[in-house]
Amino acid sequence: MISARGLRKSFGDFEAVRGIDVSVRPGVAFGFLGPNGAGKSSTMRMICCVSPPSGGELRVFGMDPAKDGPKIKARLGVCPQEDTLDVELNVYDNLFVYGRYFGLPRAEVKGRIEELLDFVQLTDKAKAKVDDLSGGMKRRLTIARSLINRPEILVLDEPTTGLDPQARHVIWDRLFRLKQAGVTLLLTTHYMDEAEQLCDELVVMDQGRIVAHGTPLGLIQQHSTREVAELRFGVGEHEALAAKVEDLAERVEVLPDRLLLYSDDGEAVIEAVHSRDLSPVATLVRRSSLEDVFLHLTGRTLVD
């Protein structure tokens, strides 16, 4: 569906994307995980044919975005980071006018709107002004709009950023259903839980480069331990205490507010810490996540 070889994007002297290779197969939910400024959105914009690549090769449906932008865009669904809805039109009209941009007959668009409003649970809001919708509803409407043309690939740029937890779960549920229905999903996120929930395959991006590629579980197995013991001491003590516990785990990461001890048995690590007369204010044992993968690969956290 999508292939990129040595893909680059520069804005003046700034290199946003520094030569990435990506291949997305049909039916896959493919994620770009990374912090803000990693080059995820720039990559998405190139795939969506609204940002010409500065170098390398990019093919979407086997076509070149520089030459066949409109043909590619006809088959894509785009859910941008910021809602670009017409807030002065109602929910129904936002979908209707958008369907017409794709050359779909009016009757067909109308039928499609009914399906989509039902799918995103906005049927009873069809005549509501967009301005009156909650943030989560606007996001669902944007997703519905991006599905109006029955896209073969749905591109979602940070689909749940800025939403409350409940609204995020509703979006995840809808996206999961799309995935089940065989729609190829391409999403960027800086939320590890979102990537873990939705992605079959993902790349971790940092400073314009891909630093890892695999399945969420595979990446965790490859780059982290099974468990993580988190120790919280007094403010400013973590750096000094790291040396006292580094032999208890395979790896120790020092964060401003806690120590992370990577081990396959987190409880055993906590016990060993206590046996050394160290008294953390709080402890927690959890499974490793993509956050830990990112921290290991880049030395930084995903959400600063």
Added chain:
Amino acid sequence: MTDYADSAPATPPTAPAGLVSGALRMGDYWLTVLARTWKGGVITTFVTPFFYVLALGVLLGEFVEADPATLEGADSYLAFVAPGMVAAHAMTIAFSEMTYPVYGMVKWQRIYFSMIASPLTASHIVLAQLGFLMLRTLFACGVFLLVLAPFGVFETWWGVLTAWLVQGLVVLAFGTPVLLFSLSIKGEESFALIFRLGMIPLTLFSGTFFPVANLGPVLEKVAMASPLWQGVNLTRMLALGEIDWALAAVHVGYLGLLAGVCWWLAVRRLGERLVS
């Protein structure tokens, strides 16, 4: 609740075959906008022209005892000022439609960005928007001319008809540069500049309310270089039946060239704003 139902036979989404077919896909968008905004436009379209004609043409015009020889062929001040007001009305619509609404589509609601994510391009978007502007202006100016008709200021039916059609060109000659301006500015405060230094002086000093000869030989030439005088003079010649065809051709060429060049630049500028 249904799932993501995808079973119905679907027309495949396509890229538009040409410029016009792409712009026509946006017809429903602009009709929807019209359905939402027409009520607010009723007063400016129907009532304002009548007030202007009454106040300036009829009531103020009573005090104007000018020699018809100085009124460029008009029998009365009303007959002189009426065609000028029609062209100025077209210009005003261009300014009001191509400033804040356009800026909002780039900056506030960012609707242009949703349009460009579809198979449409900047060329389609600009053609649809200017096409809608032209139709809307022709309607508004048509109403204005109908309001004027009972005052007996027109000479021939075909003169009025061509004067009406010319407003399509007048609005494009202003709509395209203002569109270009709105796509290029960084902040909305710049609009104060083109309203105060552009629209208002043009309205007052481009031959709408008095012959530009009154300005003196130097300023007269300056006024004649303005696009509004070109539009006003063309409209007036056609409405009064006093046509200098060579001059009319110059007016059409001037307005057409201005509109054409700015149209091309606006498409480029919109493309730069949306695709980067």
